[in-house]
Amino acid sequence: MAPEKEHYAGRDPITALKKYLFENKLATEQELKTIDKKIDEILEDAVEFAEKSPQPPRSQLLENVFADPKGFGIGPDGRYRCEDPKFTEGTAHV
Incomplete structure (x- = not known):
């Protein structure tokens, strides 16, 4: 060990x-x-x-992850930012 x-x-x-x-x-x-x-x-x-179980939709990727529901993962329009194609640009495929 x-x-x-x-x-x-x-x-x-x-x-x-x-x-x-x-x-x-x-x-x-x-x-x-x-x-x-x-x-x-x-x-x-x-x-x-x-x-x-089926894979959840990408729109749920950041759901229940952050303490502040209006923080990092949610855009000004209330949608999860991962729905924005540029959100994960330059990162591993999600």
Whole structure:
């Protein structure tokens, strides 16, 4: 494991909580494994749903991204700037 990843893995709050629950007999190892399995199932379902869903229109590209809804992503006319062909000029294809 890379040093940086190892450093942050040692500070992982989920791992710390599991350790705390186990050490203080608040959960058994089997209960924690059951929770992990349920989380994996939920994630797999979410990924499957996302992969089967249609791509959203480009006009939604910047929706719910910025705290200020009238900020960077919205032009004076109220439309998302990504609808303007020049908005992404010189950047990677979006």
